[in-house]
Amino acid sequence: MNHYTFPILLGVLVGVITRLIMLRTDTRQYPTRLHGKIVHIAMGFIAAILGAVAIPSIMKKDFSALTFLTLAASQFRDVRNMERNTLQQLDGVELVPRGSTYIEGIALVFESRNYLAMMASFVTTFAYFAFNSPIAGVIAGIASFFAAKALMSGGRLQDLVEIEHAPLRFDGAGLYIDNIYIMNIGLPARQKEIMKYGMGFLLKPKSMDANITLSNLGQRQAILHDVAVGLGVVRDSGTPALVPLAKRDLNDGRIGVFVLPQEHDVEKAIQIIGNVPTLENAIRLSSEAAKGGRTSS
Template identity: 75%
Template sequence: MNDYTYPILLGVIVGLITRLLMLRTDARQYPSRLHGKIIHVAMGFIAAALGAIAIPSIMKKDFSAITFLTLAASQFRDVRNMERNTLQELDEFELVKRGNTYIEGIAMVFESRNYLAIFTSFATTFAYLAANSVYAGLAVGLVSFLISRKLMTGHKVRDIADIRHVPLRFEGAGLYIDNIYIMNIGLPARQDEILKYGMGFVLTPKSMDANITLANLGQRQAILHDASVALGVFRDSGTPALVPLAKRDLNDGRVGVLILPQEQDPERAARVIGQVPTLENAIRKSRQALNKENERT
């Protein structure tokens, strides 16, 4: 063993643990157990190893490590493409689709988490070698992990909107949630099924930026998908009337959400909707941009 063995080993271990702790299979069932996780664990190990060997390579004036990091970035972009293509293929067989915006967000997350594993292992190894202390490496590794967790913690729908359960009602053939028109259903049998199995919620945005985010079709589709996965959905292929929908009130930006859960629990449904992540591609900061523009002028 040489002087770099233990710093590299510690960096790899801390980087891999960071990646494992950021790898969760929740109610959305992605990544799938077990093979889907194996792919991401393997990529996390490679990322941690690359980050750990970077500092020893530079100290030995072997700058090929920088080349390996560049190649790794290319490989992790391929991981993002793989995730995107896989989810798009699977989305064709979902009763309630994720939508392209949600899929792109998931793919982006998996790519960025490999970079965070590189950062954590890099910082851990650097601290170990700089202070010649395993405790310094562990301390910096812990701080790096907390920073990674903070960077990966995004906003939820509950942070940008108030969620309220509202009974469904029909005016003739028109289905309404509060005063928000959802769709037209002419068959009485289908109307009875909607009233029996459907639940309505009104999402009231807390700000103008939240209003624009909720207007995004991809964000609304993500809400419908997550609610259907967590609570089940009363529909099958070939039943276009039994489809979850989310429509806006054009006057004030409120969103009416119709879901058809197999589990009729309004409180749990509201919690599930509130836990849906706000998608990066749907988030808008128009008010901040306007304020900065006013400051410049």
């Protein structure tokens, strides 16, 4: 072993631990246990190795070794494509699908977390060599853990809206939540099923930015999917009347959320809706747009 061995091993260890910290299977059961996790752990290990060997390669003036970083970027894009394709296939058999916006957000997260693992190992190895001290490397690694933890925690819907339970009602054949029209149900038997199993919620945006974000159909579909996963759903294929929907009040931007959960727990449903991630592709910051000007790229 030479003097590069321990810094590289420390960097790889920090990178792998960082990826493990960011790898969680939640109520949505993704990534799946166990095989889904193995894929991401393996990619995290590769990312950690590439980040750890970057500094020794520069010190030895072996710049050709750094070309592996560009190869890694290509491989991580393949991870993103793999996740996207897998989830799109799974979405076809979901009773309440995730939607393409949610899928793209999940795929982007898995790609970016490999870069975070690479960066953690790079910073750790750099600190080790810069101060010629394993303690400096450990401190840098611990700081990387906290940084990764902060970066992996995106926004939640509860930051954008106020959520309240609202009763369902029928006006003739029209189903309403407050004054928000949801859909038309003509059969009395279906109306009874909806009143028996259905629940309604109102989402009131806290700002104009939140109003515009909630208008995104992908964001609304993510809400319906997470509620269905967390509380179950009373429907089967071939029952178009029993479809969860989220409709918008065109006057003030409120969202009426109609769901058919198997578990009627209002507080738990509000908590699930509040914890729905704010999708990056749905976020709109109209308040920061330059008035009368063009957006910059």
